[in-house]
Amino acid sequence: MHTIGIIGTGVMGTAIATGVHAAHPSTGIVLFDINRKTGQALAEKIGGTFAQSPKDLIQTVKQESGTMVLAVKPQHLEGLAQEIGKDCEGLRLISIAAGRSIQTIEPLFPGSSVIRFMPNIAAQIGKSIVAVAAPEGTAPDFLEEAQTIAKSLGEAVLLDESLIAAFTGVSGSGIAYVFSFIHALALGGTENGIPYPKALTIAVETLLGAGELVKATGANPAELLTRVTSAGGTTIKGIAALEKGAFTSLIMDAVRCATEKAETMEKGKA
Ligand SMILES: NC(=O)C1=CN([C@@H]2O[C@H](COP(=O)(O)OP(=O)(O)OC[C@H]3O[C@@H](n4cnc5c(N)ncnc54)[C@H](OP(=O)(O)O)[C@@H]3O)[C@@H](O)[C@H]2O)C=CC1
Numbered sequence: 001m002h003t004i005g006i007i008g009t010g011v012m013g014t015a016i017a018t019g020v021h022a023a024h025p026s027t028g029i030v031l032f033d034i035n036r037k038t039g040q041a042l043a044e045k046i047g048g049t050f051a052q053s054p055k056d057l058i059q060t061v062k063q064e065s066g067t068m069v070l071a072v073k074p075q076h077l078e079g080l081a082q083e084i085g086k087d088c089e090g091l092r093l094i095s096i097a098a099g100r101s102i103q104t105i106e107p108l109f110p111g112s113s114v115i116r117f118m119p120n121i122a123a124q125i126g127k128s129i130v131a132v133a134a135p136e137g138t139a140p141d142f143l144e145e146a147q148t149i150a151k152s153l154g155e156a157v158l159l160d161e162s163l164i165a166a167f168t169g170v171s172g173s174g175i176a177y178v179f180s181f182i183h184a185l186a187l188g189g190t191e192n193g194i195p196y197p198k199a200l201t202i203a204v205e206t207l208l209g210a211g212e213l214v215k216a217t218g219a220n221p222a223e224l225l226t227r228v229t230s231a232g233g234t235t236i237k238g239i240a241a242l243e244k245g246a247f248t249s250l251i252m253d254a255v256r257c258a259t260e261k262a263e264t265m266e267k268g269k270a
């Protein structure tokens with residue numbers, strides 16, 4: 001794989017750098033972040049290079065025919081583009097910004113080719129599903145390289161860009177709802193006498209077991225639910241309590257709200 005430059009070494013930039021390094025140790029990684037200390041520390045940790053400036057990073061990436069990942073917050077993309085946009089002609093860019101379409105990003109970095117990723121925070125341990133959206137006409141070798149990068153963070157799924165907002169609702173943001181659920185399950189255990197740390201372990205293992213079972217069997221989760229639920233038994237009491245609180249529609253609402261926010265951002269209204 002060609003050299004990868006990453007601008008922004010916060011939560012996701014760090015996850016991408018460490019994921020790529022773990023999967024492809026010989027790939028050159030060059031980093032830049034306005035917080036030099038943390039960026040430099042990360043570069044040292046993964047045996048990468050910390051660039052003196054974004055322009056230096058671009059020069060290295062161009063020399064190595066590489067790809068540059070934009071891993072700054074969406075609201076910082078315009079400022080970054082003012083600084084380096086004109087230097088990006090011919091560059092292959094991957095943007096992970098929520099709520100910023102390829103149509104918005106490309107003119108900020110004229111002459112570049114842009115692919116969008118939507119990962120989630122499990123990229124930190126190489127367990128993220130990553131949506132990859134590329135416009136028609138993207139060079140096949142760029143798309144291939146982008147998918148290789150995405151796979152080093154977990155799994156890659158090619159998606160039409162129009163569905164990236166929904167993917168954000170289900171996965172990029174959705175993983176946070178799963179954290180809420182794990183915490184809530186553990187609190188439920190604690191309320192019923194299991195100390196929180198032990199209840200948390202139990203909740204996590206239960207969740208992992210559920211996910212693995214769905215994945216391994218390919219069974220519909222609704223079918224698995226009915227297999228757990230004995231007539232007149234314990235589970236149906238819990239399910240009834242969940243639905244009294246409108247659990248299913250609440251989760252659907254959460255996905256819809258995050259999706260709508262991403263769409264609003266894409267329209268430049270947030
Ligand atoms: N966090 C998540 O779970 C996910 C995030 N994303 C997307 O990933 C992107 C990054 O998010 P996240 O990692 O959480 O954000 P972070 O704030 O953790 O990281 C961004 C980093 O970029 C730095 N930065 C800001 N401006 C510049 C600049 N001009 N040049 C270089 N570095 C700069 C920031 O510094 P400072 O902090 O000082 O501003 C910070 O260190 C966002 O676009 C977000 O939408 C996508 C999926 C999941």
Ligand SMILES: O=C(O)[C@@H]1CCC=N1
Pocket residue numbers: 098168172173
């Ligand atoms: O909350 C956010 O905007 C970012 C994008 C997806 C996850 N975190």
